[in-house]
Amino acid sequence: MITFEHIRKQFPDGTVAVDDLDLELPSGKITVFVGPSGCGKTTSLRMINRMVEPTSGRILVDGEDVLEKDPAVLRRGIGYVIQHAGLFPHRTVVDNVATVPHLLGRSKKERRAAAMELLERVGLPTAFADRYPSQLSGGQQQRVGVARALAADPPVMLMDEPFSAVDPVVRDQLQQEFLRLQSELGKTIALVTHDIDEAVKLGDTIAVFRAGGHLAQVGTPQELLERPADDFVRDFVGRDRGFRGLSFESAASLPVRPLGEVGGARLVLDDSGRPVCWEGPGVRGGSAPVEGTFTAHDSLRLVTDLALSSPVATAVRVDGAGRADGLVPHHDLVDHLAARRAPA
Ligand SMILES: Nc1ncnc2c1ncn2[C@@H]1O[C@H](COP(=O)(O)OP(=O)(O)OP(=O)(O)O)[C@@H](O)[C@H]1O
Ligand SMILES: [Mg+2]
Structure with missing residues (x-):
C-alpha cells in the first residue's frame, strides 16, 4: 500500500x-x-x-x-x-x-x-x-x-x-x-x-x-x-x-420477449439455434446479419449498444451455448432504464 x-x-x-x-x-x-x-x-x-x-x-x-x-x-x-x-x-x-x-x-x-x-x-x-x-x-x-x-x-x-x-x-x-x-x-x-x-x-x-x-x-x-x-x-x-x-449494471434483470416477429422481421437461427440474421419486409434489403448478442452476464451498456446498432432496433440474448433465448426491443430497454430510477 x-x-x-x-x-x-x-x-x-x-x-x-x-x-x-x-x-x-x-x-x-x-x-x-x-x-x-x-x-x-x-x-x-x-x-x-x-x-x-x-x-x-x-x-x-x-x-x-x-x-x-x-x-x-x-x-x-x-x-x-x-x-x-x-x-x-x-x-x-x-x-x-x-x-x-x-x-x-x-x-x-x-x-x-x-x-x-x-x-x-x-x-x-x-x-x-x-x-x-x-x-x-x-x-x-x-x-x-x-x-x-x-x-x-x-x-x-x-x-x-x-x-x-x-x-x-x-x-x-x-x-x-x-x-x-x-x-x-x-x-x-x-x-x-x-x-x-x-x-x-x-x-x-x-x-x-x-x-x-x-x-x-x-x-x-x-x-x-x-x-x-x-x-x-x-x-x-x-x-x-x-x-x-x-x-x-447487469443485463440479468432485463425483461426479454420470446423469439418471434419484431417490426416485420423474424430472427433466423442455424441448426443449433444460434442467431444468424434478421429477415422480412421490416429489414432494409430484406435481410441483415445479427452482428452481436448478449448473455445475462453482460452489461446494460452492451445491450444498449446492440439495440441501437441492430437493423431492427432489437438486441438478441443468447444462453451459454450461444443459442438465442430472448429478444429486447429498444422500447422495452428504454422502459427498463427509466423504471429502474423511479421510486418504488
Ligand atoms: N519544477 C517546477 N517548478 C515550478 N512549477 C512547477 C514545476 N513542475 C511543475 N510545476 C507546476 O506545478 C503544477 C502541477 O504540475 P504537474 O506537472 O504535476 O501537473 P499535471 O497534473 O501532471 O499536468 P498535465 O496533465 O499537464 O501533465 C503546474 O502548475 C506546474 O506548472
Ligand atoms: Mg503530467
Whole structure:
C-alpha cells in the first residue's frame, strides 16, 4: 500500500502543485490519478519515487517512509513508465530492456534472455529486438517502455500517461494488454491520465484532482459516475456519464420477449439455434446479419449498444451455448432504464 499523508509540494517559484494530499493506494490494485492539466498529477506521482521531494508530509510505501530510504534503493522497487516511453535512442530495443540496473550483475546471455522474455510478455514480437526505438511505432515503443519498467519485477509501478501518445485503436489494444498483464502480475500501480474514459476503464480506484493539487473525489469508477461529489467532478466525469454508468449494471434483470416477429422481421437461427440474421419486409434489403448478442452476464451498456446498432432496433440474448433465448426491443430497454430510477 502507498499512503500520502498531508503531502504538500510548493516549488521554489511559489507554485503550489500539491496541497495537503491524503490518499491511499491499495496493494495489487490500479489507482488512477485523473484531472485537468496542471493539477499536480505528475508531481504527486514523482514524489512516490523521490524524483520530486515533498515540501511537507509523508509518503509511506508498505509502511516505510520513502524519505528515509536511499533513493537508488527505493527506485529499484518502483518501475516508472512515461509518455513516449523515454527509451535510449542509441540502444537497441533488447538493450533498452536489458540495461536496467537489476539485470546488470548477470551475464550478457542471461540479460538478453530475460529481456526477450519481457518483450514477449508485453506482446512485442522478438523480431523487433535488434531495432532502434526510432524504427518502432509509438505503440511498440510504449510496449518496450513497459517491458523495461517490469525488468526489475518491482512491486510498484508508476505510469505517467503511458498510453496517451498513440492513436485510439492502438491505445485500446495497449489498455487491454495492460489489464491482462496486471491480472497476472497484481502490481501496485499509480497511473496518471487526463482521459476520464481511460480512468474508468483501468482504475480499481480513481482519484480526481482539481487545480491547485486538491483532491476532488476518490472512489471506484462506479461511485464516481453515480455519485459525483460536486459540480466539478460531475462536469469532469462528463455528460455521457449516464451511458458510461450502464457498464456497471447487469443485463440479468432485463425483461426479454420470446423469439418471434419484431417490426416485420423474424430472427433466423442455424441448426443449433444460434442467431444468424434478421429477415422480412421490416429489414432494409430484406435481410441483415445479427452482428452481436448478449448473455445475462453482460452489461446494460452492451445491450444498449446492440439495440441501437441492430437493423431492427432489437438486441438478441443468447444462453451459454450461444443459442438465442430472448429478444429486447429498444422500447422495452428504454422502459427498463427509466423504471429502474423511479421510486418504488
Ligand atoms: N519544477 C517546477 N517548478 C515550478 N512549477 C512547477 C514545476 N513542475 C511543475 N510545476 C507546476 O506545478 C503544477 C502541477 O504540475 P504537474 O506537472 O504535476 O501537473 P499535471 O497534473 O501532471 O499536468 P498535465 O496533465 O499537464 O501533465 C503546474 O502548475 C506546474 O506548472
Ligand atoms: Mg503530467
